[in-house]
Amino acid sequence: xxxxxxxxxxxxxxxxxxxxxxxxxxxxxxxxxxxxxxxxxxxxxxxxxxxxxxxxxxxxxxxxxxxxxxxxxxxxxxxxxxxxxxxxxxxxxxxxxxxxxxxxxxxxxxxxxxxxxxxxxxxxxxxxxxxxxxxxxxxxxxxxxxxxxxxxxxxxxxxxxxxxxxxxxxxxxxxxxxxxxxxxxxxxxxxxxxxxxxxxxxxxxxxxxxxxxxxxxxxxxxxxxxxxxxxxxxxxxxxxxxxxxxx
Numbered sequence: 684x685x686x687x688x689x690x691x692x693x694x695x696x697x698x699x700x701x702x703x704x705x706x707x708x709x710x711x712x713x714x715x716x717x718x719x720x721x722x723x724x725x726x727x728x729x730x731x732x733x734x735x736x737x738x739x740x741x742x743x744x745x746x747x748x749x750x751x752x753x754x755x756x757x758x759x760x761x762x763x764x765x766x767x768x769x770x771x772x773x774x775x776x777x778x779x780x781x782x783x784x785x786x787x788x789x790x791x792x793x794x795x796x797x798x799x800x801x802x803x804x805x806x807x808x809x810x811x812x813x814x815x816x817x818x819x820x821x822x823x824x825x826x827x828x829x830x831x832x833x834x835x836x837x838x839x840x841x842x843x844x845x846x847x848x849x850x851x852x853x854x855x856x857x858x859x860x861x862x863x864x865x866x867x868x869x870x871x872x873x874x875x876x877x878x879x880x881x882x883x884x885x886x887x888x889x890x891x892x893x894x895x896x897x898x899x900x901x902x903x904x905x906x907x908x909x910x911x912x913x914x915x916x917x918x919x920x921x922x923x924x925x926x927x928x929x930x
Contacts, residue, residue, distance in 0.1 A: 685715075685883060690890030693733045696836070697898015703730035704832030704866065705793050707887070708786055709921035713928075717880055719783045720770050724873030725880050726832035729887050731866035733895040738863055740899050746856025748849055754814055755839065755861040758821030759828075763869040766829015771876060780929045787925025789831040794919040796841055798912065813846040820846075821861070828862075829869045835862035 688710060696703045707726035711717040717725065741747055824838045839858040843849055849857065873879060 685886035686890035688714075688890070689729070689887035690894035692729075692887075693891035693894030694898040696730075696733060697737060697895050698901060703733060703836065703862065704828065705790050705836065706917070706921070708832045709790055709925055711880075711883065712783065712786070713921065713924060715880075715883060717883065719786055720873075720878045721880055723770055723786065723830065723832045724870065724876070724878030725884050725887070727828070727866045727870035727873055728879060728884055729891060730832065730835075731863060731870045732888055733891045734859055734863040734866065736892050737895045737899045738860060741856035741859055744852070744856065746852045747860050748847075748853050748857045751814060751817065751843065751847055751849060751853075751857050752860055752864075754817040755821045755857070756864050758818035759825035759835075759861060759865045760868060762822035762825025762827075763829040763865045764825075764872070765822075766826040766831075767869055767872045767876075769826070769830040770873070770878065783925055784929035786831045786833070787922045787927075787929060789827055789922070790833050790925065791919050791922030793827075793833045793838065794915040794917075794922060796838055798915045799841070802912075812848050816846055817842060825865050825869075828865045829872075832866075832869075835865055 692703065692706050692710070695706065704723075704726045707729055708719075708722045711722035711725055712719055715722075820842045821839075824835060824842070827833060827838070828835050836858060839861050840854050843854040843858055844851075847854075
């Protein structure tokens with residue numbers, strides 16, 4: 684079962700560019716009964732690994748804009764460290780429900796941003812370059828990734844679409860690499876703190892790497908918009924359920 688979950692999540696990430704952390708953490712909490720802090724750490728490690736597996740494809744297709752990636756990382760790296768610190772501060776057993784509420788609310792919010800991106804502006808970038816704002820926005824995105832594992836895909840691509848002149852293909856590739864960087868850093872700190880389940884992580888990765896390759900290859904052949912909408916609706920339901928269980 685865990686192998687199939689990893690495969691399906693990674694397939695969705697390859698097809699839409701979003702969902703690695705947003706889906707994995709709620710699924711681990713709701714269906715595998717993992718503690719929120721452990722779910723976030725496992726989700727980040729899973730996201731980093733599957734994105735690393737497909738990253739060379741985006742480089743070969745020239746979908747990564749180096750300068751924009753550096754601007755994102757300039758804010759995202761300090762932000763993800765702040766998010767990891769928040770999880771550590773709330774890791775006591777008595778704060779578990781608070782952390783679950785934060786994760787659920789963030790996932791639900793990310794799904795709304797994904798729906799906004801799908802129906803608003805039709806995914807077209809703006810004609811004005813405001814990339815100087817990216818480090819500040821990336822700081823907030825990194826913080827969300829650090830404490831909930833969600834946000835790099837949905838919010839990152841939304842920022843790139845509206846603040847840069849990148850093509851949609853470059854938005855997907857650059858945001859994927861940004862997600863790889865913050866997931867690797869955040870996941871590394873969570874792993875060092877013991878916030879993960881090694882058994883679940885290995886099982887997720889066995890199916891996830893296959894799914895990531897398949898999704899990345901199918902992404903150019905299948906329409907991404909309907910898939911993103913369906914994924915966002917599922918995320919909203921997962922986030923709402925997490926919030927409900929926190930009370």
